[in-house]
Amino acid sequence: MVSSRGIGRLAIVLLGAALFAAVGVGLFVVAPETLADLFGVLFALVTVVLGIRFAGNVAGSLLPAYDVAEVAVEGPISRDGGGGPLPSSPRSTPADDIVEQIDRANDDENVDALLLKLNTPGGEVVPSDDIKLAAERFDGPTAAYATDVCASGGYWIASGCDELWARDASVVGSIGVIGARVNANELAEKIGLSYEGFTAGEYKDAGTALKEMTDDEREYLQGLVDDYYDHFVERVSDGRDLEPSFVRDTEARVYLGEQAHEIGLVDELGTREDVEDAIAARLEVDEVTVEEFEPTRPLMRRLGAGAQRVAYAFGSGLAGIAGDGEFRLRT
Known part of the structure; x- marks a missing residue:
């Protein structure tokens, strides 16, 4: 069974991933109308990955995995x-x-x-x-x-x-x-x-x-x-x-x-x-x-x-x- 601490860490990571995904789509998929559109999806994915890592670090600081x-x-x-x-x-x-x-x-x-x-x-x-x-x-x-x-x-x-x-x-x-x-x-x-x-x-x-x-x-x-x-x-x-x-x-x-x-x-x-x-x-x-x-x-x-x-x-x-x-x- 997952502990409440683990659930909290997972929630922070998912929230951070969603926020960075929205930012990535907005910057690299929806807004551009140039050749950058061809690379938009790739850049969005990179942004999501970076966001997950950042959110993971934040979760580790706020809710460490050890007790x-x-x-x-x-x-x-x-x-x-x-x-x-x-x-x-x-x-x-x-x-x-x-x-x-x-x-x-x-x-x-x-x-x-x-x-x-x-x-x-x-x-x-x-x-x-x-x-x-x-x-x-x-x-x-x-x-x-x-x-x-x-x-x-x-x-x-x-x-x-x-x-x-x-x-x-x-x-x-x-x-x-x-x-x-x-x-x-x-x-x-x-x-x-x-x-x-x-x-x-x-x-x-x-x-x-x-x-x-x-x-x-x-x-x-x-x-x-x-x-x-x-x-x-x-x-x-x-x-x-x-x-x-x-x-x-x-x-x-x-x-x-x-x-x-x-x-x-x-x-x-x-x-x-x-x-x-x-x-x-x-x-x-x-x-x-x-x-x-x-x-x-x-x-x-x-x-x-x-x-x-x-x-x-x-x-x-x-x-x-x-x-x-x-x-x-x-x-």
Whole structure:
């Protein structure tokens, strides 16, 4: 069944075609009494075609074909998609871009619902929370759809949507926080390196790779991880309406979609078409048309992204060796 929006677009196109046809006939068929009459019909047809294209553009501006915005979160989540001395994977997710897309969809009067497609293993804590908050700000129905992986920071983001869908074999969960550092102290001693730090504040260099951590420093860093975890559990339990004790009892396990659905981590199982049908039902329409929202990037930034992909091809194999070794937190 054709939607009212589609009927409106068709009406505008037909009206524009009729108007331009009348103009074409008047200019090139009826009025002329010279040799131009021989070409009148041809010119009239050209005018009609141009009129249809013009009317189509007007219809697209007044009544866009989409009513649902899709924003994709794919790859590891970070602030800007980079975050290190060497380029990160080109498929990493810049959180600021995702927030911009969601906010742009929220400001678009033609968008009635938001579809957040998730395929991410998680990533940095605060950028994940920024995306979740943007989803919560959206004025309308929101649905998160897990494709392959919706883990850790991805699940954090999903907790900001009205419902979470997944496939039977999607990987869902990993509600936990990890803090890690490279301990290069023994290696440094073997090759004759030593660490000498000049700091103000007892814990300023806690977690530095080239020095052995004290018990107090371990306790301090573990406290940071625990605080982030408490925050994570609170966000998920509030957003997903789950008991905090249940969230903690998952112990950061991952589940396949079917099991995640059985225990309540996922609301519904289904395909992309099922998700769109559910959104249409919530909007009380026969069907929806989804428009993929992508980040608006200046030319120099797009060129920089291309250069990053080239650099990644050469440098990704060194990333695990050449990191700075500092203590890092991620979901």
